[in-house]
């Protein structure tokens with residue numbers, strides 16, 4: 001890969017990670033990129049570095065443009081190790097005049113690298129800094145998704161360097177949104193939001209309102225992962241505006257695990273009830289779907305129906321793990337219901353209901369459990385459950401109040 005020019009004297013100099021398949025529990029099936037950007041001006045500026053192990057890619061790209069020792073400023077938009085792991089070695093090589101970061105970024109850098117001697121320059125929100133012909137300004141984006149996170153805006157070129165926000169885990173030889181398959185791009189952008197930002201949706205909503213109020217002209221959004229939005233930055237901003245309010249798509253998601261296929265039979269009965277009401281649905285067996293892909297569907301679904309048999313007075317481990325993961329991300333505005341087969345104790349349905357209540361889902365059915373293997377009458381009860389959820393979705397679509405039954 002060669003450096004790529006975004007606009008005059010502004011370059012992508014990052015690294016492509018074709019190998020990674022796990023990002024702290026998030027499956028990155030298409031790899032990722034660690035984007036860094038170089039601005040050539042009177043003050044030569046590098047925005048972000050890359051993960052440890054990718055330093056030579058970064059330095060090679062920089063050297064193709066300029067002697068790295070000529071870099072004056074290093075901007076650290078975000079301290080997480082995928083963007084800063086190479087920083088100690090990069091600092092040795094470039095020895096910049098300033099390391100520019102937010103107040104929380106300064107604290108995080110000290111806690112990560114224990115280097116009091118680096119030339120930190122803490123910027124305040126809204127502060128501007130001239131590089132010569134070009135000007136940077138800094139926008140604090142605390143908790144999107146770390147306390148230190150900030151955006152850097154290049155005024156004359158109207159480029160927003162947005163750190164993790166608006167990114168995707170997508171390795172590709174292409175650097176821009178208009179060069180890649182749009183379905184793949186939006187799937188990976190959705191998955192990224194679902195697994196990294198869902199929890200911070202109220203802050204995303206405020207940030208989008210603030211950026212709109214500032215009337216910042218944005219020609220390009222350059223995140224730290226994936227492609228640069230140059231053709232249609234409005235597309236990803238519109239998507240974030242939808243995702244941050246957890247707007248449902250009217251569909252139902254039946255997420256389940258099964259031991260001897262009894263719970264799976266129930267899932268199919270529920271699906272038949274949803275069909276009766278004309279509701280689109282998806283059956284998601286946790287044995288063959290990774291939790292981070294499931295969260296992608298959860299983000300957009302209007303109803304979540306959970307199914308699990310009882311094991312050792314609790315849940316099967318995959319459902320327990322998924323529930324913990326989903327609860328951490330706190331999706332909202334969901335209609336919910338639970339089901340499962342059991343042998344003798346049967347706690348699973350109650351546990352799933354409790355979990356969904358804690359997430360403030362609207363439970364429209366008290367839950368359905370069947371001992372051992374369902375027969376025809378049990379499957380009819382499953383159809384009824386599916387119809388109840390389907391009717392609640394229809395009522396919600398028609399603007400009627402949907403009330404919880406438990």
Ligand code: FEO
Pocket residue numbers: 078080081082083145146164224225
């Ligand atoms: Fe891409 Fe939060 O690091």
